[in-house]
Amino acid sequence: MSESQPHLTVVGEPTAPNLERLERPSFAVYEGPTSADGRIFRAGTWYHGIKHANNDDGGQPYDVWICAPLHVDAETVNSDDGSVGRLLRFRHRGRVIEHVMPMEALAGKGEEVLKALMRQGLEIEYNQRRHVPAYIASHHGLNRILATTTRPGWHDASGAFVLPHRIIGDADVRFQDSGKGAHLFTERGSLESWQTDVAHYCQGNPVLILSVCCALAGPVLSRVGVNGGGVHLVGDSSSGKSLAQSLAASVWGNPGIFAASWDMSKGGIEIEASSRNDTVLILDEIKRADPKRVQEMAYAIANGTGKGTMTREREGRPKLYWRVLALSSGERSLSEHAAISGNSAHAGAELRMVDVNAGTRTYRAFDDVHGMAGATFHRKLTTAASQHFGQIGPAFVERLVKETDPDHFHRRFTEIRDHFEAASPQAGRVADRFAVIGLAGELAIEYGLLPWPATSAARACRQLFLEWLASVGDGNAEDRQILTALGDFLALHGDSRFSDIAATLPNANVRQRAGYYEVENGKRLYLLNRASLTEAASGYGRERILRTLETYGALAKTDSGRRQKNYRLPGGGSARFFVVDPDRLDTEREATA
Structure with a gap:
């Protein structure tokens, strides 16, 4: 036969x-x-x-x-890695189902194809299932060719905004996935009900306004050239932080599914961020993150590039990419959580995930509970967010894609950014983030999507930015960390590892000597040796530490242009030390001066 x-x-x-x-x-x-x-x-x-x-x-x-009737409608080309596939179409219970199948899935017996189609409801004669891959493979020379992508968000080649269940914009492009992932972008209720039951009660609450606008800002990032990063809501347990995150999640989907958690590996963070590209990454409870890796994960979220890996053939696999704002929460700040593992805080990580006070406002995380008791207000919004979600995010993008002037968003961003005063470049980067969040809110107000007065979103974001600026100062973040580390070191070891330079004999009780001190006008000046200087500000080189001390006038004495001063030692001999004025290390006093 x-x-x-x-x-x-x-x-x-x-x-x-x-x-x-x-x-x-x-x-x-x-x-x-x-x-x-x-x-x-x-x-x-x-x-x-x-x-x-x-x-x-x-x-x-x-x-x-x-x-059942199965159509092969087009050849697909993945914009991310160039792989070729087929666009398949069939019906299940009255719904039209489209599935993008990579051609490599036909290798072998085609079992991956069968799994994907059966998972989505295609009726297949089990004993004849071997014919399905052969039928799909028999389609050659298809006239229709369309692009696909494995990431949601803006599709640069076509200008469309891709979501797993819909394409926003006039472009022939499709979302390609295995069908096994969670359905993040879901809808329930109506936009009007979300505006009435959720958005209305955000008014008068800067933290809630910031959270909702943060979720809307993802699609705006690429339009104004602002990089990703995040804001971190800090407050005690049950202060309202999780509610703020639920409202943000309701912009794009079911809060119980769309929101993620810090309880994952760095690789998991990359997957979660990529699957929410150009929207928002919500991370609950930083205490669940690995303290040793949390700063590295903050860098990854902001930088938007996954770790490179290799195939068995020693070829580079395609990396994951994303552009996203993160809305984090926790009872501790990022630097406090990292310190649990003994790691010193990195200024770059703190700037990429900046703290927002969500615990000591008028009603903990809230400023206005609209005449209700705090617990009643919390329950009302929690219930509303679980019943009305996934409407405003796509509606917002529908308006964005209609804007044909390429400079429109840059002009609007500049108008808002001018009200976020920041002297240092590092504070300026944080100001950019708060400003783009405010811009997203103002655009949504203009589009009639947020029922708030004009300028209310930008004002709330500016208020929270100024609160952050007042808490950390407008100076260089690395300088601030170096000064703080040195101040803490002197406070901790001032009497155990230092002794009076004016003593006649050495102090035998000092172990692991870090230096000496001398008293002038009733104040101690600390004389640090070379080793203790770098030990005190671990993670920074000696030259970087000295540059900070000079900038803030903390080097009290020098010799003939040298950064060190020569001293006679108790018991004889001499040595050179870095003379530090501890009063100049007080960053909190400098910030409030």
Whole structure:
């Protein structure tokens, strides 16, 4: 018995066509009952074959129903890695299902294809399932070619905004995934109900306004050239931080599903960020993060690039990429949590995940509970966010894609950014983040999507930015960390590792000596040796530490232009030390001066 190469016959959409004769072997798709070769074929994908007992006979025709009507509509090209696939289409319970299948899934017996299609509801004749991959592979020279992407968000080649369940914008592009991931972008209720029951009560609450606008700012980042990063809501347990995050999550989907957690590896963070590209990454409870890795994870979120890996053939795998703002929460700041593991805080990590006070406001995280008790206000908004979600985010993007002036968003951003005063470049980067969050809110107000007065979003973001600026100062973050570390070191070891330089004999009680001190006008000046200087500000080189001390006038004495001063030692001999004025290390006093 042998079979020749099948041809493809597609009868699309007619109700009851009449085909006089079938070409065999061939595949055929019938949308309804179809008459051919003297019999009626029910709707579905068929294989019309022919069996040959020997080479001389004409063969015996046979027909096999493979599956429900399955159409191969186009060739796909993945914009992320260039891989080729097929766009498949079928119906399940009245819904049109589209599935992007990579061609590599046809390798072997095609079991991955069968799994993906059956998972989404395609009815397949089990005993004939081997024909399904062959049917798909029989489509060659497809005229329609469309782009696909494995990431949600802006599709740069087409200008469309891609979500797993819809494409916003006039472009022939599709989202490509395995179908196994969680459905993050879901909808319930209506935009009007969300505006009435959720957005209305955010008014008068800077933390809630910031959270909602942070969720809307993701699609705006690329339009104004601002990098990703995050804000970290800090407050005691049950202060309202999680509610603020739930309201932000309701912009794009079900808060219980869309929100993520710090309880994952760095690789997990990369996957979660990529799956929410150009939207918002919500991370609850920083105390669940690994203290040794939390700063590294903050860097990764802001930088938008995953870790490079290699295949067995020692070729680089495609990295994960994303552009996202993170809305984090916790009872501790990022630097406090990192310190649990003994790691010193990195200024860069703190700037990428800046603290927002969500615990000591009028009503803990809230400033206005709209005449309700705090607990009642919390329950009302929690319930509302769980019943109305996923509407405003896509509606906001629908308005963004209609803007044809490429400079419009830059102009609007500049107008708002001018009100976020920051002297240092580092504070300026944080100001950019708060400003783009405010911009997103103001645009949504103009579009009629947020029922708030004009400028209320920008004012709330500016208020929280100024609160952050007042708490840390407008100086260089690395300088601030170095001064703080030195001050803490002197406070901790002032009497145990230092002794009076004016003493006649060495102090035998000092172990692991860090230096000496001398008293001038009733104040101690600390004389640090070279080793203790770098030990005190661990993670920074000596030259960087000295540059900070000079900038803030903390080097009290020098010799002939040198940064060190020579002293006679108790018991004889001499040595050079860095003379530090501890009063100049008080960053909190400098910030409030």
